[in-house]
Amino acid sequence: MACTAEEEAYLKQKAEDGFRVSTSPIQKLRYACLMRGANGIKGLGRSFRIMDDDGSKTLDFREFRDGLYDFGLRELDDQTIAEIFQELDKDGSGKLSYDEFLVAIRGPINKTRQEYVVKAFKKLDATRDGQITVEDIRRLYDASQHPKFQSGEWTEDQCFRRFLDSFDTPGNPDGVVTKDEFMNYYSGVSASIDDDGYFCTMMKRAWRM
The missing domain is CATH 1.10.238.10 (EF-hand)
Structure with a gap:
């Protein structure tokens, strides 16, 4: 009931179009998730826990990169992933928390x-x-x-x-x-x-x- 099949197809097509023209690393990650449907961003959030190999509730760059590839986001190359990580790591700690990760890729809602x-x-x-x-x-x-x-x-x-x-x-x-x-x-x-x-x-x- 959340999204119909027709709406899912629309969202995926919009995401594919956005991914092709976007120059923002964060937007590319967002669109890559949404190319998998309305639950794409949420699904990546769920995978955060799987990516977290050491159970620290944060991700270092290796965990982040490997997790994105394991999730199937092959549209993103290593350089783009490094740029995404750097942009998300606001405090420069070399770690991403679940909250800053999910909030950033989810984007604002008016x-x-x-x-x-x-x-x-x-x-x-x-x-x-x-x-x-x-x-x-x-x-x-x-x-x-x-x-x-x-x-x-x-x-x-x-x-x-x-x-x-x-x-x-x-x-x-x-x-x-x-x-x-x-x-x-x-x-x-x-x-x-x-x-x-x-x-x-x-x-x-x-x-x-």
Whole structure:
């Protein structure tokens, strides 16, 4: 429900076009992620934990470079990766924290788009407790039409939980989606959409607002 197949194709094409013309190392990384779809940036964030070979919750340059290649970002050469690392390493420590890494590649989301994301979050938060849980989703949506429920592979709760995992913190899904996590997901989606009107229309269609 987050993005339709048509919207995914649009995002990927926009990212490919942006990657070809961009001269910014950070933008190139952002577009390379988004060429893998709306979850590309989030997927790279999830991979951060895998890249972190020594468990320090930070990445040195070797871990960063190897992690990008392991994630499949072969569009980026060593020089571009070195430029990305240098630009992200704001304090010159030779290490990247998870937060500075993800925030930088996610990019900003303007006030107009934020308002639509907040509206969608409020609609999903049926219990009005500031977070989205399986109980909220159960009140709003019927899982009986999900293919995996119909095939008997998943229970109703498993369908809802997988839905929540799409928005949950990468590498640490807990079945509870906060407003920040929801905003993080759509900040990634927003990064490859230039037009506010298209983004807002997509949100209204996705969440029937």
